[in-house]
Amino acid sequence: MRTTPTPATAHPAEGPGAEGRAGGRAARGALHKGQQTRAAILDAALGLASQMGLEGLSIGALAELMQMSKSGVFAHFGSREELQISVIREYHARFEEEVFFPAMREPRGLPRLTALFERWLRRVSMEIDSGCIYISGAVEFDDRPGPVRDALAAMVLAWHQALERAIGIAIEEGHLRPDTDTQQMLFEIHGLILALHHDARFLRRPGAIDRARAGFARIVHQAATAKGRRADGVTVAPAA
Amino acid sequence: MRTTPTPATAHPAEGPGAEGRAGGRAARGALHKGQQTRAAILDAALGLASQMGLEGLSIGALAELMQMSKSGVFAHFGSREELQISVIREYHARFEEEVFFPAMREPRGLPRLTALFERWLRRVSMEIDSGCIYISGAVEFDDRPGPVRDALAAMVLAWHQALERAIGIAIEEGHLRPDTDTQQMLFEIHGLILALHHDARFLRRPGAIDRARAGFARIVHQAATAKGRRADGVTVAPAA
Numbered sequence: 331m332r333t334t335p336t337p338a339t340a341h342p343a344e345g346p347g348a349e350g351r352a353g354g355r356a357a358r359g360a361l362h363k364g365q366q367t368r369a370a371i372l373d374a375a376l377g378l379a380s381q382m383g384l385e386g387l388s389i390g391a392l393a394e395l396m397q398m399s400k401s402g403v404f405a406h407f408g409s410r411e412e413l414q415i416s417v418i419r420e421y422h423a424r425f426e427e428e429v430f431f432p433a434m435r436e437p438r439g440l441p442r443l444t445a446l447f448e449r450w451l452r453r454v455s456m457e458i459d460s461g462c463i464y465i466s467g468a469v470e471f472d473d474r475p476g477p478v479r480d481a482l483a484a485m486v487l488a489w490h491q492a493l494e495r496a497i498g499i500a501i502e503e504g505h506l507r508p509d510t511d512t513q514q515m516l517f518e519i520h521g522l523i524l525a526l527h528h529d530a531r532f533l534r535r536p537g538a539i540d541r542a543r544a545g546f547a548r549i550v551h552q553a554a555t556a557k558g559r560r561a562d563g564v565t566v567a568p569a570a
Numbered sequence: 571m572r573t574t575p576t577p578a579t580a581h582p583a584e585g586p587g588a589e590g591r592a593g594g595r596a597a598r599g600a601l602h603k604g605q606q607t608r609a610a611i612l613d614a615a616l617g618l619a620s621q622m623g624l625e626g627l628s629i630g631a632l633a634e635l636m637q638m639s640k641s642g643v644f645a646h647f648g649s650r651e652e653l654q655i656s657v658i659r660e661y662h663a664r665f666e667e668e669v670f671f672p673a674m675r676e677p678r679g680l681p682r683l684t685a686l687f688e689r690w691l692r693r694v695s696m697e698i699d700s701g702c703i704y705i706s707g708a709v710e711f712d713d714r715p716g717p718v719r720d721a722l723a724a725m726v727l728a729w730h731q732a733l734e735r736a737i738g739i740a741i742e743e744g745h746l747r748p749d750t751d752t753q754q755m756l757f758e759i760h761g762l763i764l765a766l767h768h769d770a771r772f773l774r775r776p777g778a779i780d781r782a783r784a785g786f787a788r789i790v791h792q793a794a795t796a797k798g799r800r801a802d803g804v805t806v807a808p809a810a
Contacts, residue, residue: 381713461709461712461713465709466712468768468772469701469705469706469709469710469772470709472701472706472771472772473701473771483772486772486773487773490773511784513777514781514784514785517762517765517769517778517781517785518758518762518765518781518785520761520765520768521760521761521762521763522757522758522761524761524764524765524768525757525758525760528760529757529760531712531713532708532709532711532712532723533723533726533727537753541753541754541757541758542757544751545757545758545761548758548792552792
């Protein structure tokens, strides 16, 4: 699913030095060049989609941005739809790199669940100026059936399933009470992120990040066992 | 702000009988006719905006839908922007009629707050097939400054302020604990509605309405006093 390395290791298009070190053979260089161009187009497309929405993506606008011909862009992405789907996959890959994989290195249970939420929250906070493709894409495509919507829904569902699994593991570890409803908790946590995106981005209301954190602490506190509170490493104040 | 009567009393364009009863004088009839046409266009525009988004509204599409000339539509709404703002105001007026005013007839405190939430939830549930202009509009206009965004934000803020006031009154009435953070509670309640809209409309995941209700019950239960729980008329189960 991943088409470029992680943001942390830089995009190939931005790191031509790496190619120089690897280089030598012409065929390999050409293949590399094609991949670099594709990655650079995808990077620009992701930026464009964050600003204009997935529906704002067009081969023409992208060609202009890249100072390429339209047919040059078409050579890498056969259609606008294919481009949109590639952007969704690229977004998902970066989301996984920034949010999912680092959080998975935390101990099972509440520490991992808290890390998943905190990294998700930070990512959405950083996207306040550009917009989150998952959130805005859901509204753009909620009544437009087709492969783009399907790709977007599949990515969002994969993320929701990962979170629900983390909640389930926190129950297994004895950090959350056994009667915790995993889907209910996921629903409420997701609501906090959506409210953060709405208030910070649309209403420009300050304090939304703290409110999302306080909401999460309250939800977790209410469902946590004594063991869970110790494991989480934070003293959650009694819910207000 | 209101341009047509409430949905419950039917739109003027749909109730010509009323005009017949009131009628007689030609001048008054002509004025009436103009108002009827405007209301009928607005009604169609609201339907179109719910389906296509506010940005999907165009004088041309509306003229076609109404079987009118473009200049006929222009006579009532001088510009696309004016049309969009009129649609937002009409949506707000209907929202007030369906959600706000009936709930305000409930006793001050938790009964009123619960009624506000329950009617909001029902309205969003009914909008699953068409989409909520407040929610989708927020995403459409979050990065497009201008009078349409300003009008939309003003309406959303007015609704949020009404909810926050209701929470404040519930504190005054001794139904919610005095240390309840009204903005925090509003943020969390709003998150439940956004998650409902997302899950039901985009993911088509069943159970979202029940989850939003359960989330609200949990938030209120946690902040309620013994008096508040009695006043609310429901036995809220200990939060899971």
